[in-house]
Amino acid sequence: MNLLVTGGAGFIGSSYVRLARRQRPDALVVNVDALTYAGNLENLRDLEGDSKHLFVRADIRDGAKMLELLRTHAIDAIVHFAAESHVDRSILSAEPFLDTNVVGTLRLLEAARAAGVRRFLQVSTDEVYGSLGPEGAFEETTPVSPRSPYSASKTAADHFVMAFHHTHGMDTVITRCSNNYGPFQFPEKLIPLMILNAFEGKPLPVYGDGLYVRDWIHVEDHCEAVDLVLERGTTGEVYNVGAENERPNMDVVRTILRLTGRDESLIRHVPDRPGHDRRYAMNARKVREQLGWRPRHNFDQGLADTVAWYRANPAWADRIRSGAYRDYYETQYASRLAAT
Ligand code: NAD
Ligand code: TYD
Numbered sequence: 001m002n003l004l005v006t007g008g009a010g011f012i013g014s015s016y017v018r019l020a021r022r023q024r025p026d027a028l029v030v031n032v033d034a035l036t037y038a039g040n041l042e043n044l045r046d047l048e049g050d051s052k053h054l055f056v057r058a059d060i061r062d063g064a065k066m067l068e069l070l071r072t073h074a075i076d077a078i079v080h081f082a083a084e085s086h087v088d089r090s091i092l093s094a095e096p097f098l099d100t101n102v103v104g105t106l107r108l109l110e111a112a113r114a115a116g117v118r119r120f121l122q123v124s125t126d127e128v129y130g131s132l133g134p135e136g137a138f139e140e141t142t143p144v145s146p147r148s149p150y151s152a153s154k155t156a157a158d159h160f161v162m163a164f165h166h167t168h169g170m171d172t173v174i175t176r177c178s179n180n181y182g183p184f185q186f187p188e189k190l191i192p193l194m195i196l197n198a199f200e201g202k203p204l205p206v207y208g209d210g211l212y213v214r215d216w217i218h219v220e221d222h223c224e225a226v227d228l229v230l231e232r233g234t235t236g237e238v239y240n241v242g243a244e245n246e247r248p249n250m251d252v253v254r255t256i257l258r259l260t261g262r263d264e265s266l267i268r269h270v271p272d273r274p275g276h277d278r279r280y281a282m283n284a285r286k287v288r289e290q291l292g293w294r295p296r297h298n299f300d301q302g303l304a305d306t307v308a309w310y311r312a313n314p315a316w317a318d319r320i321r322s323g324a325y326r327d328y329y330e331t332q333y334a335s336r337l338a339a340t
Contacts, residue, residue, distance in 0.1 A: 001076045001077055002027055002029075002074055003020055003024075003027065003028070003075065003077055003078070003079055004030045005078075006078070006082035006108065007033055007080070007083060008029075008031035008055075008081065009031065009033035009035060009039035009041055009043055009044060009055070010033065010038050010039055010082070010085070011180070011184050011219065012081055012123070013031075013081035013082070014040075014043035014184055015184070015219045016079065016223040016226060016227070017031055017053065018044075019223045019227060020079075020227065021047065021050060021052060021053055023227060025052070027052065028052050028073055029052060029053050030056060030073050031054065031055045031056065032056050032058050032069065033056075033057065033082065034059040035057055037186075037323075037328075040186075040320070041055070042319070054073070056069060059104070060080075060100065060108050061099065062107070063111050070111055070115035071115050075115065076117065077117060077118055077119040077120070077230060078117055078121065079226065080122050081123045082100065083100060083101050083104075083123075083153075084097045084153070086186075087273070088332055089150075090148055090149035090153070091149065091273065091274060092331065094153075097153040101154055102156045102157055106157075106160050108120075109160060112170065113164065113170055119171045119173065120170060120171065120173075121172075121229060122158060122161040122173070122175070123177070124154055124157070124177075125154050125176055125177060126176055126177065126240070127150065127154065127277065127280070128146050128155040128158060128176060129142045129143075129176075130144070130145030130146060130151075130277065131279060132279040132281055133278070134279065136281070137242075137283040138176075138240060138282055138283060139240065139283045140238045140239070140286055147275050147277055148275055148277070158238075162236070165235070173233040173234070173235065173236075173238075174237070175225060175240075175287075176238060176239070176282075177222045177225070177242065177282075178214070178216065178281075179214040179280070180217055180219045181216055181218065181219065181302065182218050182219035183310075185219070185306075188328065188332075190249065190252065191252065194252070194253055194256045195256055195310045196317055196321070198257060198260040199310070199311070201266065202266070203266055203267075203268040203337055203340075204268065205268050205270040205333050205336055205337060206267055206268065207249075207273045207276060208269065208272035208273070209269065210253065211249070211250060212248065212249050212277070212278055213247065213278070213279040213281070214247065214252075215242050215245055215246045216247060217241065217242055217243040217245065218295065218296075218302045221243055221295035225241040225284075225287055225291075226241075228291045228293050232291050239284075239291070240282050240284045240287065241282065241284055241293075242281070242282025242284045243297070243299070244282075245299045246281050253267060256303070259303065259307040260307060268337060268340045269340065270337060271336050
């Protein structure tokens, strides 16, 4: 099965490309990525010299290019990770989210349909379901109720995927996963941002009271679920993915402080994210029971390994943080930190 993976130079996509090459030694993986601020070829360094991994720098909104790649490489299936992925950036500017996540997904669907691609897997998120109170978990049947520009754009993309299934008979599947952590995550997201700040003894900016809850999963467990759904998921279905590992942000931050040998004086409660979703929790019974998926990583060990990875790879983070990231950090945090 020849695959076209989009966003394969990002955090989760690069982990998936590695998995796909391990699982299918004879199949080609065409990795399409525009290399935005979040795309990084260093994430794929261990695949250098692999003749079955073909990296193509291209934008998913370029429908003609997508069609050419699908035809030239006789692609059987698309695994679609490419996206603008950060909620805080979607609050600063929503337009890129509409462009890539909605228009980009639509262009890719059209190209897939024209090329007769056998299966289209849309990588989506639990955030499409909105925010939970203290009890319960999202199920596949929970009505979507997105509340941030990011989740609105992912929901719209999911709707287009379902529309192509129902209208054009395309074989589509959707995975919706909870918050990922692990190596190579861009340091705008909670866990790598806090790890890198703690290494340097910089303040850790916790939004609001820090009692917001996320359901954490190791990136490799997510990728294994995606691959199972690709192989064995039922057409037209949605599969929730999560590792039943809910933590308030303060717990995660305190654990990172312990793992990095820092004390709690670094914590700063800064002005909250607007529209901040209070709690996410996933019911992943369907993917577990129907497809036999199980997460392999325990959170405490996984987080300790992640801290160790960032410690062992300072050059990776330094290169990111020497560029446009500085401006982003300033815009996002300077006035918040000044307010504390
Ligand atoms: P990321 O930001 O690390 O990577 C996104 C990748 O997409 C980058 O390599 C970027 O260059 C590429 N890209 C962006 N716009 C593009 C375009 N127009 N054309 C081609 N490539 C483009 O994101 P991530 O955290 O790895 O997330 C990957 C996917 O998983 C996204 O669809 C996201 O919504 C979904 N997801 C993420 C999480 C999470 O916790 N990070 C959880 C559930 C679902
Ligand atoms: P994030 O990693 O941005 O993922 P998402 O918003 O998609 O869940 O944030 C995870 C949680 O951490 C969320 O409740 C917001 C919070 N957070 C902070 O408190 N401070 C920060 O600097 C960041 C980036 C996130």
